Amino acid sequence: MKRTSLLVAAAVSLSLVPWAHAADNAVLVPPGEIKWQDVPNAKGVQIAAVQGDPSKGASHFFLKFAPGFSAPVHFHSANHYGTVVSGTVVLSVDGKDSKLPAGSYFAFTGKKLHATRCEAGADCVLSIDARGKWDVVQKKTKK
Numbered sequence: 001m002k003r004t005s006l007l008v009a010a011a012v013s014l015s016l017v018p019w020a021h022a023a024d025n026a027v028l029v030p031p032g033e034i035k036w037q038d039v040p041n042a043k044g045v046q047i048a049a050v051q052g053d054p055s056k057g058a059s060h061f062f063l064k065f066a067p068g069f070s071a072p073v074h075f076h077s078a079n080h081y082g083t084v085v086s087g088t089v090v091l092s093v094d095g096k097d098s099k100l101p102a103g104s105y106f107a108f109t110g111k112k113l114h115a116t117r118c119e120a121g122a123d124c125v126l127s128i129d130a131r132g133k134w135d136v137v138q139k140k141t142k143k
Contacts, residue, residue, distance in 0.1 A: 027051050036064060042136075044069040054134035061134075063126045065089070065118035072115055073139040078132030079109040087124030090117045113139060 029050050039045040044066035052059030058078075062085070073092075084104040091098050091106060092115040099119070100106060108114060118124035128134075 034062065036062075054130060057133055058131050059134065061128050061130070063128060065116075065124040065126075067118055067120045067122055067124075069124070070115070070117040071136070073113050074115070075111040075113050075137050075139075076108060076130070077111060077135050077137065078130045079107075080128055080130040080134075081105075081107045082129070083127045085125040085127055087122045088119040089124045089126065090119060091115070092117075111137075 027050065034048045034050065036046040036048045039047050046064040047054070048062040048064075050060050050062065052061075054061050065087070067087070082105070084100050084102050084106075086102050088102075089100045089104075091100060093112065
């Protein structure tokens with residue numbers, strides 16, 4: 001398996017993020033203050049960390065995929081749970097495509113292999129709750 005850490009350079013620890021408003025066990029981030037960053041080596045993907053640092057451990061963040069974006073079969077080392085905020089994401093699991101419009105929920109645990117794409121027409125925005133360091137590990141392909 002080839003290990004590609006797409007998000008490590010882009011994410012920033014909440015303690016270093018001055019735009020997040022924290023008060024007595026609350027984190028409040030209005031949409032206009034969410035800071036999107038391009039993910040290195042992943043054209044059409046942006047990340048916005050809102051709590052924690054995805055490159056270091058458990059965190060909450062948004063992912064944005066450009067319309068038509070497609071990621072081949074891969075897995076993530078950390079168990080993670082997501083909600084589709086906007087757009088329609090297509091997740092392919094065990095050879096079966098599932099179209100998930102805004103409001104849909106998904107979860108991947110145990111390094112489950114899957115492919116991801118964003119349908120044409122609108123950006124796909126996902127809210128992710130990652131329970132450990134975030135990475136993207138590509139499935140090894142035969143040469």
